[in-house]
Amino acid sequence: MKFLELGDSISRFRLGQSCLGFAGCLFVCYAVCTPFWLKDRGLWTEWNTTRSDQTNRKDDLVFSAMEAERVFGVISFLMAVSTGALCLVFALCWTSETVRSYSNTRSLLMAGQALYPTTLLLLTMASTGFFFLLSWSFFTHQHLEEIRQDFSSLGSSYWLGALGWILLLVVEAIVFIAEQIIVPDILPDLEKAVESWRISSQFEAAKRSFSEGYYPASTKSILAPKRYTSVP
Template sequence: MRMKLPELKDVTSRFQFIQSCVALSGCLFVSYAVWTPFWLRDGGLWTEWNNTKGDRDRDVLTFNALEAERVFGVLAFLLALSTGALSMVFALCWTSETVRSYSNTRSLLMAGQALYPTTLLLLTMVSTGFFFLLTWSIFTYQHAEEICQDFSLLGSSYWLGALGWILLLVVEVIIFIAEQAIVPDILQDLEKAVDSWRVTTRSNRSFSDGCAQIASGKRNLAPKRYTSVP
């Protein structure tokens, strides 16, 4: 597939472009939040927070929560990379002619269902948003007391991260549901396309067979040259 300008000529392509933009924005916000230290008082996921209470059990729980939020953050970042790449492909390379290619149409009809690009985007976006939501929730729970005392301590990483998982989990699901209600099923169009291809193929074969028979008849009717025997 070659890179092209976004195709916005029908409802399907518009929904696909909107979801690609939402996916790319959400992935950028998630990636920014994971690797920047502006969560709380210039500290982030990779900051070593000091526990002044000296409770051993609390220290263990804090360490486990810190490791968990980092692991989920890295998973969210890796998924964000793949989701961002998919959104770029579907926005700039995937057109209405791609899904209607003969090989793709034949595979879809054999499977009995069409896998839309937006369906694949939904799966990857929801996975990315879910893992980052775990990271964001654990961090919020660990620092709930400080956050409740002064919301101004929260930085851009925290708020952009929240916007990221909202785009990936909430906004994307709303757009996908609206697409399913508005965009018609493509399988009927694909079946009509396959029928037209079959008719065209049969007519071309009939024409080719007729031309071959005519050519064979002309060769049989052509005068034969005899050589005289001395």
């Protein structure tokens, strides 16, 4: 197995996106699990949001926002764990020879290259960043007045979380677009590889059937059934 293959632009882009996604997933997991969002409190802290001038309806909206940010936080955490594992697989275990295996090539052609590493990373990373962005936005909107009053009270969880969804959503999209512009499309080469495999398999099948149906004359005489004549 060849680790950290950097021989061509495809491998370099794949490794770069994997490292980028793994860092973003780490930031998301850190932000969800730690309480250092605002004044050493986070998503799982019970905030005292009740004020004298608030109505019951507004209290219900605040409670709904707190529940929404926690739900999206849990979803983004689970997706970050799976996406981070996928990034490690593509960074350490995926090589240029893997994509040219017969089964994977057929899958790429049938799915229209949707299973290619960088495309799959884009889909998973964008989904993870989007769900965490929802959680981050709900938290920011809910505590907007406190943030305006004391901007320095924002902690490491808040800022690293923001960096996480920026890496997963914005930077990853820019890198993927750059890859599509710089790296040539591999589908024509894969189609040629599949065609050559098909021709070689047909040739091997024809050769095998010919060898099975051909016997030398001596072999035919041995295999032919013997006829016995009765002695008078």
